[in-house]
């Protein structure tokens with residue numbers, strides 16, 4: 262189950278359903294980047310924090326474009342190594358997703374059932390991401406062939 266958890270987590274790092282977090286600045290403040298650039302954010306502005314960018318920062322994630330669930334395993338823990346906001350597929354801070362644990366449970370229940378009972382094969386090409394929607398998903402049709410696995414008869 263730990264492996265499946267890391268696989269789901271890695272998919273959500275690369276393809277977060279929520280593309281960005283939006284906040285309304287209730288007071289003016291200043292941001293300093295790690296490169297030393299300083300930005301003033303005036304009161305009243307909307308601040309957009311793009312998950313799709315900061316979940317792939319190369320100083321947080323080794324080979325950020327690569328699907329690699331073990332980056333979250335013991336010894337690496339890239340989701341927390343760079344700080345509390347290294348991994349933000351579920352947001353963070355005061356408004357972090359309250360459904361995170363429930364979402365993992367649901368997704369793992371469904372995938373455990375599928376992986377245990379079916380052989381699956383993708384028959385269409387790997388899809389591109391459709392970014393022109395509120396919640397990005399696969400572009401076009403995704404075709405899958407699946408066959409029920411033969412389970413050994415119970416003794």
Ligand code: HEM
Nearest residue numbers: 278279282283350351352355356357358359360361363364
């Ligand atoms: C893969 C599944 C999910 C993802 C990727 C996800 C992602 C997120 C993100 C990024 C936020 C932060 C939004 C922000 O800061 O503006 C959020 C907030 C929230 N999520 Fe989820 N979510 C998921 C599933 C769920 C589920 C299953 C529930 C409820 C059962 C849920 C309930 C909420 C609620 C109530 C908030 C608002 C929390 C607040 O503003 O204090 N989410 N979610």
